[in-house]
Amino acid sequence: MGRKLLLEHINVPGINTLAVYREKGGYRAVEKALKTLTPEDIVEEVKKSGLRGRGGAGFPTGMKWSFLAKPEGVPRYLVCNGDESEPGTFKDRFLMTHIPHALIEGMIVSSYALGANTSYIYVRGEMMPQIRILEKAIEEAKAAGFLGKNILGTGYDLELYVQPGGGAYICGEETALLESLEGKRGNPRIKPPFPAIAGLYGCPTVVNNVESIAAVVPIVNDGGDEYAKIGIGRSTGTKLISASGNLVKPGVYEIELGLPVEEFIYSDEYCGGIANGKRLKATVAGGSSVPILPANLTLKLANGEPRLMSYESLSEGGFATGTMLGSGGFIAFDEDQCIVRNTWNFSSFYHHESCGQCSPCREGTGWMEKILHKIEHGHGTMEDIDLLWDVQRKIEGNTICPLGDAAAWPVAAAIRHFRDEFEWHVKEPMKSQSTNYGLANYANPIEKAPEEVKSQN
C-alpha cells in the first residue's frame, strides 16, 4: 500500500465537516504555522519538500513562491486554481467535494506564508455544488476562528472567497484566470511581467493548483524533508491520478510518485486492468494535452525498462518515445478505440476552447479539426495526413499561452505513433466507417514515424 497524504481519511464518514476533519488531525498545520513558524520558514519547508505544481506544468512550488515581489504597502494575493477542465482530469473536483477543509487549511497556511490577507479560490462555474461545499467549509472555519481577523490570536488576518468561472478551459491558464477574476474575458496575458510581479489588480500574486495547495498541509505538519522522502528523484511526494477510459476501476487514486505504470493499470489496488477483458491499445498519461502513447511505450521505456509514474520517467525519451505526467489525467484506450476519432474529438475541444487571440491557435485548431473530421469520415487523402502534421507544427511554440502547444501535441503524437491507422482510414474509407483498426502494428511504432519526427527530438 502506498502512503496517502491527501486522501488518507477519504472514507471517514463526515470528513467534509470541520468537526470530523479536526478529529483526524485537521487544522494542526494552521496552529503550527501561525504560532511557531515564520512565513519564510514555510517557504523554506515547501522548497525542501521538492513539491512541484500539480496543475500540469510541474514547476517547483517553493521556487514560484520565492519569486513573489514584496513591495511596501502593496497587497499580495494568493489565488487557487480550481478551474479543472483538462480532459481526463477530475482530481480537484474529487478533493473539493470530499475533503474541502484540506484545501481551506492549505489556503490559510499558504496565504500566511506569502503574506496575503485576501485570497481567492477560483472554481470553474460548472462546479456549483463544489462552490457551495467550499463556501460552507469557509463558514465553518471562520466560526472556529481559523479565518477572519486575528486568527487564533496571532494577529494574522485572512479573508477567503470562492469565485465561480463562466465555462472556459482557457481560464486554467494562470493569467487568463486572473483576467477572469477581474471580470474580463479569459484572454491570457503576455508574460513578462509574471503574476509574481504584476498579477491580480496589478499586485504580486501567486496562482497554485488545488492539489498543490492541499499538499502544503502535510509539508507543514511533517516537514519538507519528510515529504521529500516519498517518491523518486525529483518527483517527490504523492500525486492524485484521475483514471478514466476503458478501465475496470476508473476513479481518483493517490499514488507515491515512482509507481510502475504497469502496476497502476493492472493491480487491484489501483485500476484493476482493462475493462471487459480487452487489451490495452494506448494511454494518455497526463490529461488530453500530453502525447498519446501506444501500449508498449506506456508500460516500458524505449530501452525496455519499466516506465514509472513520475515526471522524469513519463517524459523519458522526449516526445519521440515519451509523454508527460501533466495534470495526472490518465486515460486508457482499449483495443476497440479509434485513435483518429479520439484525436478529432480532442481537436474539436481545443478549437472550441481557443480564446482566439493568437492566429496560429485560433485558425490552426479549426484546420486540424476539419482535416481530422474529413479523415475520420472516410474522405481523407494521404496529403491530408501530411497537412495535419504541417499545421500542428505551425501552432506549437507560436502562441502567447500553452493552449496552442496543448492542441498540437496530441495530434503530433497520434500521427507519430499511429500513422498506419490514419493511412488505413484513407485507404479503406468504407471499412473505417463500420469497423475499427484494432491493435494492429502498435507494437513497433517508432519506425513508422515520418523523418521529421525523428529529427525533432
Next chain:
Amino acid sequence: MLKVEETQPVEFSSALLAKFDEVVKRYPEGKQKSALLPLLHLVQAEFGWTSVPAMDKVAEYLKIQPIEVYEVASFYTMYFLQPKGKYVLEVCRTGPCCLVGAEKIMDHIAQKLGVKEGEVTADGLFSWRGVECLAACGFGPVLQIGPEYTFYENLTEQSVDQLIDDLKNKDLRQ
C-alpha cells in the same frame, strides 16, 4: 448572437440586489467589476438566461459599460444569450466520456426529447447540448442541469429516460 427582438425590460428584485451587494464585498474598493461573472450566474439562475436588458442592468449596477458585460457573457459558455428550456441537459462530449458511450447518450436524448442540440421542446421544458469536459471523466458518461448544476454520473439510456420522466413529473406537480 444577441437577439434584439427577444429583449423585454427586466426588473431586479430587492432579494437579487441584496445578493449582488454581498458578492461585491469580496473585492477591494473600486474593483467591483470582479463581481461580473458571479452576478451573471445569479441573473441566469433568476431569469433562465442573460438577456440584453438584464446585462444592461448589471452594467449599471457595477458602474461599467454595457459592452464590458456583453463581451464577457459571449465569451463564456455557461451564459445563455437566448432563452432555453426550463431544464437544460448538458452532456459531456469530450474524449474520455466518449470512450464510455457519451455519443450514444446524446443521440438518445435527442430522440427522446425530439429536438436537436440547442433547441427547446414544444412544452418549453427541455433543451440539451453537448459541452466540453466536465471534469468527471472517471464517472462518465455524465450530464449536468443548471442553475444548481446537479450532476448525474454513469449514465445509461435507462437512467436518462428516468431522469427526463422525473423532471416532467416534478414539473407537473409544481
